[in-house]
Amino acid sequence: MSDDINNSMNYINETSKINTTNETGEADDTVRNSENSENSEINDDSKTKEDNSETNEISENIRPFEIDEDEIDEEDLKGIKRRKFAILFTIMAIAIVIGSVIAVQKFIINKQTAETLNANEISDSKGSKNQIDNKASNSENSSEVEDVAFIEKYLNQQMKGQMPDGADGKKVVYLTFDDGPSETVTPQVLDALKAENVHATFFLVGKAIDESEVNKNIVKREITEGNAIGNHTYSHNYKYLYPNGKINLENCMSDFEKTNQSLKNILGQDFSTRAVRFPGGQMTWDKKDPAGANAMDEALHEKDYHQIDWNSLSQDAEGAHKNAEQLKQEVIKTVSGREKAIILMHDTYGKEETAKALPEIIKYLKQQGYEFKIMK
Numbered sequence: 001m002s003d004d005i006n007n008s009m010n011y012i013n014e015t016s017k018i019n020t021t022n023e024t025g026e027a028d029d030t031v032r033n034s035e036n037s038e039n040s041e042i043n044d045d046s047k048t049k050e051d052n053s054e055t056n057e058i059s060e061n062i063r064p065f066e067i068d069e070d071e072i073d074e075e076d077l078k079g080i081k082r083r084k085f086a087i088l089f090t091i092m093a094i095a096i097v098i099g100s101v102i103a104v105q106k107f108i109i110n111k112q113t114a115e116t117l118n119a120n121e122i123s124d125s126k127g128s129k130n131q132i133d134n135k136a137s138n139s140e141n142s143s144e145v146e147d148v149a150f151i152e153k154y155l156n157q158q159m160k161g162q163m164p165d166g167a168d169g170k171k172v173v174y175l176t177f178d179d180g181p182s183e184t185v186t187p188q189v190l191d192a193l194k195a196e197n198v199h200a201t202f203f204l205v206g207k208a209i210d211e212s213e214v215n216k217n218i219v220k221r222e223i224t225e226g227n228a229i230g231n232h233t234y235s236h237n238y239k240y241l242y243p244n245g246k247i248n249l250e251n252c253m254s255d256f257e258k259t260n261q262s263l264k265n266i267l268g269q270d271f272s273t274r275a276v277r278f279p280g281g282q283m284t285w286d287k288k289d290p291a292g293a294n295a296m297d298e299a300l301h302e303k304d305y306h307q308i309d310w311n312s313l314s315q316d317a318e319g320a321h322k323n324a325e326q327l328k329q330e331v332i333k334t335v336s337g338r339e340k341a342i343i344l345m346h347d348t349y350g351k352e353e354t355a356k357a358l359p360e361i362i363k364y365l366k367q368q369g370y371e372f373k374i375m376k
């Protein structure tokens with residue numbers, strides 16, 4: 001920027017020099033021309049009587065100024081006047097050039113100031129955005145956030161019947177909700193979480209996010225209120241993701257990326273989540289397509305994505321429709337004996353009973369001494 005100003009200032013200075021020279025040159029010419037014409041006039045004057053009388057008249061006019069007639073004649077006076085005019089003209093020309101240089105300078109300074117102000121405004125708005133981000137992360141304290149890689153490993157070891165490395169005697173529960181957002185259920189879930197002052201991790205379906213502006217605002221609310229977001233594919237379409245019961249790596253990866261982009265569109269390009277959950281869960285495909293599941297796992301780890309299954313559930317997507325009390329009983333049954341409980345629930349359309357059961361489920365888990373965490 002300063003280089004630009006220097007360059008433009010140099011240019012202006014050069015231009016003003018040229019202008020001044022030109023103006024002066026013209027002025028000089030004018031002076032010279034008037035001198036020439038004076039000389040010729042003088043020559044002519046000496047020849048004509050009429051002119052002589054003119055000279056006399058003017059000489060008389062000069063008399064009141066008490067200028068010696070012999071030394072300065074009328075033509076000399078004209079010459080002086082013309083020279084004065086030429087000098088005045090030159091001074092005015094220089095003044096105009098200097099004036100324009102100052103005006104241009106002021107304009108550049110104003111422009112620079114405006115740019116600086118704009119830059120400050122941008123950094124201010126960034127600052128306030130950071131404040132919002134900080135607020136969001138303040139409403140969840142850092143000890144409340146678990147690394148997704150830790151949970152992935154914990155669940156894998158537990159599934160294989162091994163003692164998980166992360167077992168430390170501390171009871172922790174992770175509430176997770178799949179298939180949202182929905183306009184009907186997710187707001188009720190968020191209300192319940194807020195009322196109980198706990199947070200959850202929402203595994204979102206990209207297609208559902210993009211469905212409506214209301215849903216996009218729900219995603220913003222999830223984050224603003226201190227919850228975490230995971231990726232549950234874009235289409236949630238088994239035929240597309242697992243054609244003929246085999247994992248299609250390309251389709252799965254592009255579906256995860258598509259949801260990722262939908263999230264960035266709403267939450268900003270800096271947003272990313274490392275938590276992914278397959279429709280049907282990792283354990284389903286580990287059994288049905290072990291080779292495909294292994295390749296998938298490698299591809300995900302390359303991008304620092306981690307698969308998060310569950311070890312407890314409300315059964316709100318399995319079997320017959322259950323009421324709130326039945327859902328709570330399923331949670332109690334499956335959480336029982338778990339040191340780290342990752343609970344699967346759903347907040348999509350038709351899951352009103354889940355939202356209804358949630359306050360009671362949270363109260364029960366609190367009574368059991370569970371600490372509530374989210375995963376990132």
Ligand SMILES: [Zn+2]
Nearest residue numbers: 178179279280
């Ligand atoms: Zn699902």
